[in-house]
Amino acid sequence: MKKIFKLLFVCIGLGMLASACSSSNNDDYVTKQTFPECFAYVEDYSSGASAYYKNVSYEITLNYTTALAEVTVYNLKLTDGTSLGSMRMTNLPWHIDNNGWIEIKADQVKPSTGLGGEVTVTGLKVRILQRIIGQSYMPAVSFRFAVNQHFTVTSSTMDQVTFGTTVSVKDGGTSFTTKNTYYQAVIDTETRQLKLTLYKAQFIDKMPAMDITINNIPYTIVSNRLKFEAASKTPTIGGVPYDGFPITDLVGEIEFGQAMTLNFDCRPQTMGGALFHVGAETGYPQVDANQE
Numbered sequence: 001m002k003k004i005f006k007l008l009f010v011c012i013g014l015g016m017l018a019s020a021c022s023s024s025n026n027d028d029y030v031t032k033q034t035f036p037e038c039f040a041y042v043e044d045y046s047s048g049a050s051a052y053y054k055n056v057s058y059e060i061t062l063n064y065t066t067a068l069a070e071v072t073v074y075n076l077k078l079t080d081g082t083s084l085g086s087m088r089m090t091n092l093p094w095h096i097d098n099n100g101w102i103e104i105k106a107d108q109v110k111p112s113t114g115l116g117g118e119v120t121v122t123g124l125k126v127r128i129l130q131r132i133i134g135q136s137y138m139p140a141v142s143f144r145f146a147v148n149q150h151f152t153v154t155s156s157t158m159d160q161v162t163f164g165t166t167v168s169v170k171d172g173g174t175s176f177t178t179k180n181t182y183y184q185a186v187i188d189t190e191t192r193q194l195k196l197t198l199y200k201a202q203f204i205d206k207m208p209a210m211d212i213t214i215n216n217i218p219y220t221i222v223s224n225r226l227k228f229e230a231a232s233k234t235p236t237i238g239g240v241p242y243d244g245f246p247i248t249d250l251v252g253e254i255e256f257g258q259a260m261t262l263n264f265d266c267r268p269q270t271m272g273g274a275l276f277h278v279g280a281e282t283g284y285p286q287v288d289a290n291q292e
Contacts, residue, residue, distance in 0.1 A: 028065040033128075035060070035141055039189045040155040041221040042079050049079040052189040052221075056155060058143065060128065062094060062102065069094040069104045071126060073111075073143075078151055085113035089121060099285075101257075102128040122146045127257035129284055133161060140284035142257030144224050154224050156256040160185040164259075164282030168203040171275035176204050183262075183282055185254060187219070187226070194219050194228060196262075203268070203276050212237055214247060226254040244269040252280075259283045 036057040043050040053076070061070040073087040089111040094104040104126040113119055122145065129140040143155040163182045169175040181202065186195040193216045200209040213236045219228040229251040234241050245268050252262030263279045 028063050030061060030063045032061045038155050038157055039187055040076055040153055043152050044079045044150060045152055046150060051079045053077055054189045067094060068092060071104060084119065085115040087111040087113050087119065100129060120148055122149060140257060154221055154256065158187045160254055160260065162260045162282035163285055164280060166278065166280040169277045178202050180209065183260060183280065192219060193217055203278065210237060224256055228252055
């Protein structure tokens, strides 16, 4: 028997609702959480056909007593638009790794869909890291699996926020390293572009930290990685295009549930037009974005 008590987390960014189940006597301890408004990239690896979908959602139930999970997928479709109904997968083993990630894995499972017919899911891997960033609940999540040994699915939230190390090297000069800069990539499945914001960006020691946004960066998804690049971009600062900070040779990739890397060049006019080479190695740690 399971007793369910609902808890509302601070969910400004993603509006996610979680439920917690307590344990007493012989009751199981269970948590239930929904991840709405995810995207999914579906590829037919026989024909090469692919499709991007939004508004895919996941319901995750974790039983801490039995170490088994349930995963239900809503609104997922195949490359031709065929709906998979609500795929419910049960009795999935799960654990928490040394870095705090919840991991659910299964080599093969036959979900119920409510549509009739048989569906097989293979290579299921789900990763979830619970995070509060500032005042917003912004977990890091990734979903990866194959359907009927014919379609691969890569899925995550539309919003990717990462932290790590940024190194700026002035051409012919010194380098500057900071861990204060963090990154937010917002994925648009309709335009196949993303918006990348650098928060607290600094390229030299005495440069005032500023928030810089680069809009409309084309991307593609290959396997479980989103790859993006742009030859030249004019960023915005405070929502206003800033010609004095041209960005060139931007290239990067996001490995969902693992890391984001990026590199670009810039010639800030306020710094005499000197060329800076900027590189970032970031991931999804449990970090407070308000830290100094």
